[in-house]
Amino acid sequence: MSASIARYESFLINNVSTISTLESSLRSITWFLPGRFKDAELASEALTASLNVMSMYHDTLLAKVVKNNPRNRPLLPASLHNRFTKAWSDKNLVYRWIARILELLRFTELVIEMGLRRKVSDKNRWRGVILLEAVKAVLRLVLLKMTRRPLISPPIPEREFDPTTLPPQSNESSPTLAPSSPSYSPPATPDHLRNNHTPLPPHSLLTPPPPTRSDTSVEDYLLPKALTTSSVKPSLSLLNTLSSPQDWLAETVYILRPLVYVSLLVSDKRSNRALVTALFMELVSRNLRRTPPPSAALERSEYARRDKDMLWYLLRGSIWETYTRPKLESLVSRTSQTPVLGLFGAFVKDWIPLINEYYYYTAP
The missing domain is CATH 1.20.190 (Delta-Endotoxin; domain 1)
Incomplete structure (x- = not known):
């Protein structure tokens, strides 16, 4: 069992870009499955749940790779x-x-x-x-x-880095350990290009006039780069x-x-x-x-x-039955003949029965 897991982890690390693209494509498809065939909503949610569980496992594995190799750590904190x-x-x-x-x-x-x-x-x-x-x-x-x-x-x-930016791993290295340092050096500059770094003097007609005032003040430039109290707090003391x-x-x-x-x-x-x-x-x-x-x-x-989540009450109970659903059904009927908005109306029409039938679509 451990050998199978190790092989899968190695496959994930070596094909992380392809797997990330596949996950994104499948997530987009799940939004349009309901209403297309019998039990389409079950297939859509089962696929979504499987993708979420696999993504959680992938994030755990990729976090180990990023942690063990400083070269893979994101630039932003x-x-x-x-x-x-x-x-x-x-x-x-x-x-x-x-x-x-x-x-x-x-x-x-x-x-x-x-x-x-x-x-x-x-x-x-x-x-x-x-x-x-x-x-x-x-x-x-x-x-x-x-x-x-x-x-x-x-x-x-949560995942905060793009998995496609991770460099490919060697087959000999462990999937959960940092890859070995590269043994190659960047190519040297050819001789005929070494003296081509001196720019030509700008033409007087192409030179913009000097600015009369600064577009951004010094404070506006420095404020986003300043450390806040949360930036220097210990992680356990953020709350x-x-x-x-x-x-x-x-x-x-x-x-x-x-x-x-x-x-x-x-x-x-x-x-x-x-x-x-x-x-x-x-x-x-x-x-x-x-x-x-x-x-x-x-x-x-x-x-x-939490305050934003209170908007979900528009899709619950009598508020949904007497106010929100009639509004959505009226929108669907008005846009049914419109070329572009009709697609959105058909999408909403497929989801209205699911909100009526299942609790967890709008559960608190």
């Missing part, structure tokens, strides 16, 4: 999110595996729901969804207790610990919100109780959470992402 999650993954083995399990559940939860919908009764399907949400809530509470900091999504580092009961309550309410929503949704699907309760918990968590200072860039970006 890692993002604050990657610094924080990578520091916790390296420090705590339990954090690393819980974070990976959460990502695996996120990648496969919709495929699991589709399989349950086809194989078991509707009641057992919703039991499976509640079980998934309960497992996710427990794992997130464990991470919250472990880190004592607001949860970051996703909890694992401050939860210091008050109010902070803990805000995070706990936010974590339990999806479980409460699906539980109320199953008990009474015709009522708005689930939607109102989840939205109320979202607003309670938002008002209870602390206001991070301007220097806490990572925490501010996480809270900004």
